[in-house]
Amino acid sequence: MADEDYHEIFENFERKNGFSAVPEVVSDVLFTLDSDRASLGEIAEIIKRDPGLSANIMKYANSGAYLLSKSLSSVDQAIRVIGMKPLKGLCLAIPVFERYGHVAGVRETWLHSRATSMACSILAKAIKFPEPDVAETAGLLHDIGKLVLAVATAKFFQSQIMIADSRDRDADWRQEKRLLGFNHCFIGAWFARKFNLPQILIEGILWHHEFEKSSYGRDLACLTFIGDQMAVAVGKEHPDFVFVEPGIVRALNHLRIDDRLLREVLTECLGRVARMAA
Amino acid sequence: MKPVLVRLEPLTIGTVIVSDVADPRGRLLVKAPVPLDEALKDLLRQHGVREVFIEDRRKGGEESEKVLQSEREMLLRRLAFLGDGHAEKALKTLLIETIEKFYTELTE
Numbered sequence: 001m002a003d004e005d006y007h008e009i010f011e012n013f014e015r016k017n018g019f020s021a022v023p024e025v026v027s028d029v030l031f032t033l034d035s036d037r038a039s040l041g042e043i044a045e046i047i048k049r050d051p052g053l054s055a056n057i058m059k060y061a062n063s064g065a066y067l068l069s070k071s072l073s074s075v076d077q078a079i080r081v082i083g084m085k086p087l088k089g090l091c092l093a094i095p096v097f098e099r100y101g102h103v104a105g106v107r108e109t110w111l112h113s114r115a116t117s118m119a120c121s122i123l124a125k126a127i128k129f130p131e132p133d134v135a136e137t138a139g140l141l142h143d144i145g146k147l148v149l150a151v152a153t154a155k156f157f158q159s160q161i162m163i164a165d166s167r168d169r170d171a172d173w174r175q176e177k178r179l180l181g182f183n184h185c186f187i188g189a190w191f192a193r194k195f196n197l198p199q200i201l202i203e204g205i206l207w208h209h210e211f212e213k214s215s216y217g218r219d220l221a222c223l224t225f226i227g228d229q230m231a232v233a234v235g236k237e238h239p240d241f242v243f244v245e246p247g248i249v250r251a252l253n254h255l256r257i258d259d260r261l262l263r264e265v266l267t268e269c270l271g272r273v274a275r276m277a278a
Numbered sequence: 279m280k281p282v283l284v285r286l287e288p289l290t291i292g293t294v295i296v297s298d299v300a301d302p303r304g305r306l307l308v309k310a311p312v313p314l315d316e317a318l319k320d321l322l323r324q325h326g327v328r329e330v331f332i333e334d335r336r337k338g339g340e341e342s343e344k345v346l347q348s349e350r351e352m353l354l355r356r357l358a359f360l361g362d363g364h365a366e367k368a369l370k371t372l373l374i375e376t377i378e379k380f381y382t383e384l385t386e
Contacts, residue, residue: 046371102305104326158324165287232356233373235349239326242360243371249366259368263376270380 010190012152017022018096025050026091030195033088043087044076048215064276065118085133089141092195096147105150105161105239107192109125113143115236116257118272120227127255129223138204138224145188160240173209211251222251230266234273281331286322288348297331312345349381
């Protein structure tokens with residue numbers, strides 16, 4: 001892997017103010033969430049200091065990601081529904097995806113990430129994965145590296161969008177590795193590390209296409225990959241690669257997901273995605 | 279005239295887009311009405327636009343059938359990388375059956 005190449009991408013992302021897209025208030029939220037004493041009320045008060053972030057968190061909570069009997073009307077309610085653990089990933093993802101929504105492919109990556117997050121959450125509960133909240137967050141952040149590529153290597157990313165449905169190509173992550181020397185999983189893990197996300201989450205992002213390589217969080221990486229592929233199957237595909245990968249068969253075997261369970265999870269996922277607001 | 283939101287990709291050249299297309303920041307990309315040509319299709323793809331409004335000339339059941347047909351075609355395309363091994367074929371069948379059942383029930 002060519003160190004200087006990916007450093008250039010990180011620098012380019014920073015030059016385009018990529019990190020200033022994360023509002024100041026987020027670092028306070030992250031710091032408070034990392035302390036053992038954090039309460040939901042305290043977190044809500046911090047988030048309310050930023051009206052933009054507050055509005056976006058409420059929008060997200062009301063957008064079909066959660067099963068609600070009625071619309072949520074306050075930040076406090078939204079945070080209670082989302083829960084502590086997914087909040088950290090959400091506070092990082094929402095501002096950057098919002099800021100770069102105008103860049104080609106970013107809006108689709110956001111829709112795909114939200115669908116993946118839903119699929120991971122449904123799947124995690126179905127197989128009794130010990131940390132469904134972490135699975136939900138991994139789904140939300142798994143393609144954050146694509147956002148960095150879309151912003152910092154716009155020409156490259158657009159060239160991949162143009163061949164998204166070509167059958168004479170490699171999968172996105174293999175293609176990136178071949179042409180750039182690294183892929184969006186690596187970039188995503190770097191992003192997660194920079195914001196001090198838990199190691200298991202970093203592994204989930206890093207190995208979501210190659211779960212067998214993960215030594216620390218193989219099941220999470222595998223679950224994230226299945227969620228990713230389910231999002232593609234139900235029509236929320238990547239902007240730069242529209243196909244379901246054959247590796248899903250190995251992943252389903254690894255987590256011992258049988259046909260009956262897959263049908264159930266997929267049907268619930270289809271219903272949730274159909275209700276998902278743009 | 280009833281506009282209907284459809285996928286950009288399978289649209290044939292000459293189809294008229296009947297609603298303005300803006301990027302996610304609200305900046306106008308295309309002023310409607312405008313007939314689709316290859317250059318316009320490329321421009322929309324580059325801005326990540328996947329769906330546009332066209333005039334819906336279909337009626338009742340025909341509309342549902344066309345929606346189902348379009349979804350079926352898109353699904354088969356998304357599954358094109360799954361190979362012909364036993365497990366991959368079985369998975370493909372399961373995905374197609376489950377997704378088609380969902381959309382059939384949705385349109386009934």
